[in-house]
Amino acid sequence: MITCTVRYEIDPDKLSEFETYAKFWLGKIPAMGGTHHGYHMPHEGPNDIxxxxxxxxxxxxxxxxxxxxxxxxxxxxxxxxxxxxxxxRRYDRSFTRPLFDGTSPEELGL
Incomplete structure (x- = not known):
């Protein structure tokens, strides 16, 4: 599995337009074979990321x-x-592979 993270720099005065755009992809990605993990919108901190x-x-x-x-x-x-x-305003993508399986304290070898 590969996960794409997109970091958007958005116009904070056009947040509602960006949300409309984002909501489209929430359904489209699964329709095209992927799994969408959601959008994470500005809340605290920078209001344009x-x-x-x-x-x-x-x-x-x-x-x-x-x-x-x-x-x-x-x-x-x-x-x-x-x-x-x-x-x-701009965006960039990065790709990671998720790690879901945990380990036990014994496997740490300490």
């Missing part, structure tokens, strides 16, 4: 999603909405 986390079974599945996304009319409409609203 938001995060998004979603996963795909593999990097190949993520890359297939990216290719399909650019051919999907609804995805293109979402990007056009964000562009017209000018609610996203």
């Amino acid at each position: 938001a995060y998004c986390h979603f996963s795909f079974p593999s990097l190949a599945a993520y890359e297939a999603y990216r290719a399909d996304m650019w051919k999907d009319a609804d995805c293109l409409r979402a990007y056009e909405f964000a562009k017209k609203a000018n609610c996203i």
